[in-house]
Amino acid sequence: MALKIRKNKSPEPPYGCPLTECMSVLGGAWTPNVIWSLSAGPRRFSELRIDIPGVSPKVLTTRLRDLEARGILHRDVKPTSPPSVEYSLTAHGMKLVPAIEAIVSVGHELKKAGKPTPKRRTSRRLAKSV
Amino acid sequence: MALKIRKNKSPEPPYGCPLTECMSVLGGAWTPNVIWSLSAGPRRFSELRIDIPGVSPKVLTTRLRDLEARGILHRDVKPTSPPSVEYSLTAHGMKLVPAIEAIVSVGHELKKAGKPTPKRRTSRRLAKSV
DNA sequence: GAATGTAGTTTCCATTCGGTAACCCGTGGT
DNA sequence: ACCACGGGTTACCGAATGGAAACTACATTC
Secondary structure, three states, rough: OOOOOOOOOOOOOOOHHHHHHHHHHOOOHHHHHHHHHOOOOOHHHHHHHHHHHOOHHHHHHHHHHHHHHHEEEEEEEEOOOOOOOEEEEEEHHHOHHHHHHHHHHHHHHHHHOOOOOOOOOHHHHHHHHH | OOOHHHHHHHHOOOOHHHHHHHHHHOOOHHHHHHHHHHOOOOOHHHHHHOOOOOOOHHHHHHHHHHHOOOEEEEEEEEEEOOOOOEEEHHHHHHHHHHHHHHHHHHHHHHHHOOOOOOOOOOOHHHHHOO
């Protein structure tokens, strides 16, 4: 007999799911880092590069453009000479900060719990031997 | 003159960053959905497939194996005949739920704010025309 | 006029990732 | 005997992504 499907549904269906929605924002590489960095105040391109070691200018540009297009951050070109460009979170972007804080604090807990840093991804051939 | 670098550093450097740490867990496709679904109680493989429309068995398997290896969820094979397999969050995995809730609630806000759903990801050739 | 600094852009490349589809195994029902 | 179901696995594939490196433009300064 077919097992019956329990139907205490999970809180949100993934159709137009806010979860998916939000993850599409946070999903890109370095995105949370950028937002996190900006949460401490406005920053220029090269400051961000320093704040986020390892990010390449290409990816950083991509992220900034993308987040700007989504209304998460604001790009402000100061007409100084050499013009400097300042990025800051919009009110909209600020809303993401608590979520990122939550993620960060979970990150702390995950580290505290001393994960043995699993290196294997799909090497679970043992499934049948269980 | 070189602009001076402001040094009100962002809260966490990305070296062994808890943010990065945690995102490496949440980053895979459908991962948050899986955890979200399991946050409502234990679920079997096929229930998850129903809860998360669009997820392929391959990816679902991958995610479940990965999350199991990380200690986020627990795989419980019931020795019934046909054996059914139940997945549930570990205490560890539960810790992720608030973060996901935060993400979900931001997702709601992002939707409320009526984003014009930018479909283009990297098609911002227009950069110069701005 | 050469160097430096800011703020990127562009090209190229390798890899990863996820999706599709097909297949597998054991059990139970008809 | 045969099919369906639960719970996957495997092979194959194309798109997307992220990284590296080189290059650009403009302005100031030496």
